[in-house]
Amino acid sequence: MIPLYWFLVLSAILFSLGLFAVITRRNTIAILMGIELMLNAANINLLSFWRYLHASRGDMDGLIFALIVFVVAAAEVAVGLGLIVSAYRKRRTVVANELDLLKG
Amino acid sequence: MTGMQIVFLINAAVTVIAGVMMVTVKRLMHAAMWLILTLFGVAVVFGLLEASFFAIVQVVVYIGAIAILLVFAIMLTRDAVDDSFLQNHRWVLTALIGAIALSGLLLAIFTWPQSALFTAPLADAQRDVGEMGLALLDPQGYLIPFEISSILLLAALIGAVHVGISRREVER
């Protein structure tokens, strides 16, 4: 049987990879992909803790939490991509540094 | 080394390598493909955690909807330059930040006071999709998060349509 910390280490690695993608990449869509990776890492964490600590008692907290994270990720990607495509139509760029009209 | 452990190790290797490729690849379309492979690896991890419903929902929602949306958006913004992380002149600092974050998380994992639970034997999981469905509709259960998330989805739907609609269609 698989020790719990294997799942947690995998989740930590994926999270830091997603963090690296968000901070480093210049393309906004690539930043969104990094955010998706971070959300997935959080899901792995939630579900592994649920399985190892709560599943035997019939608690559903971890499951429902992970389900809400799914929903939030889907909604965020939809709106985010709509914004990106709309900004591309106006400004012809998706590089995050160049979308700086509100900058002081 | 039981069979499940071997499967988990292979899957974790594939997922992490796909994640690294996703972050470092220059062409954005290839990054999307590596993201799909990573999401698939995460689905296999969910299957190993005996949350089979979530494994399938991961494939349907993430790969079948979100990844396809990302591919659409990449295609619609084709003029954009493909970027690699080396173009960011501060990438060493960022990698350092990522490494610090990773070591912080690993420290938090391995100094957890209940770390004896890591290798405790696993009780039998009561897995039933029907029970989860009943819990979602139970007022003493998770009804309120369910309703709020449906309002969130409605807001996202209306917002995305409003943001994405072009002015010519509105004026017609």
Added chain:
Amino acid sequence: MSFFADPITFISNWLNSLLSNWGIPPGWAQFMLFILGAGALSLGAMVFTIFLIWLERKLGGRFQDRIGPNRVGPWGIFQTIADMLKIFTKEYITPWGSDPVLFNLAPVLAMAAVLAVWAVIPLSSTVYGSNIHIGVLYILAVGALGELGVILAGFASNNKYALLGGFRVVAMLISYEVPMALTLLVPVMLTGSMGLNDITSAQSVWFIWQAPVAALVFFIASIAENSRAPFDLIEADSEIVAGFNIEYSGLKFGMFYVADFLHAFTAALIFASVFLGGWRGPGAELYPALGFLYLLIKTAIVYFITISIRFSLPRLRVDQVMAFNWKYLTPLALVSLLVTALVDKSLPAGQGWLRLGGLLLANLVIFVAADRLVSIYRKRKKQERRVVSGPRPIAVTLREKPAEPVEVES
């Protein structure tokens, strides 16, 4: 006798005993049998496609008042093999500027997505790939993978028409997943489980009698998911050449072709399992081979109906396809789901005639209401004709009356 009653289980038991006699531990023997079974199933499905392609061409020919292929072998049976040999020997052209990885991955994904559905369908009471308790959701997931193959094909060919074709097809496929998922929930609700084995076992009365509106909506949505006529936007030769298939040649195109036909048969198989009772029939529990025969007969009937629809109806435009989905199919699916839930919970439990009658009545009410609403909507649209152009006389003398304004339905 037990061989003829249940050949697959007989063979698998014999192989199992053979392997354990050779000293292989039972876990490994089971694993090898699984791999062998999966290989046999996919091979059988793909070899069966040869027969399916011939059948479609012959039937299409008859529908169109011609004979169909009749040169190669008696009744043209070997026509498909001749086509296969031709496709094998064609050159693989990878267009300049295309993305070789994605270009070659797309047909693989499209084919894999169709074959993966065969893993969950119960072929008889004892023969099934795997009995996962979320089989219905698995079918939706694998369908999503197939769409990914289509969009990759459209993008990776460095071709504007392929890209446009890919966009349109994926937009249609994603839209039609919604009524498909909603109506697949109706049998799940009536059964209480998402596993296909449970759904098939719970059909002492077929679900098509218990939920006919849902069955109809699912049938239409699965034809659209397959991008067959009348929803075959991509094959519209006069509009977009071959859609996302343009740059593919040789066996890569052959993979798309085979995936198309096999998907039609697989959709018929799913419909037969979920709505027509699958392998159930007189004597199917005792003799599982009979169950497989019943399943084949039901699937053949549904497949025949699909082919006849293909060769009878004209092609829909892309905006008509979208309007049909979002304005008619999705509300109908939602209403049927709600009404079936209400009726199911309010009628007493048990498989009596009262329950069946109540469900049929509710479906009839939905159907009649939808029909009335649609005809009222169409009448109102007819009255709102928009004047497109006024009189445009080329040569009018002063004594002639000007022509009437032209009215066109918007």
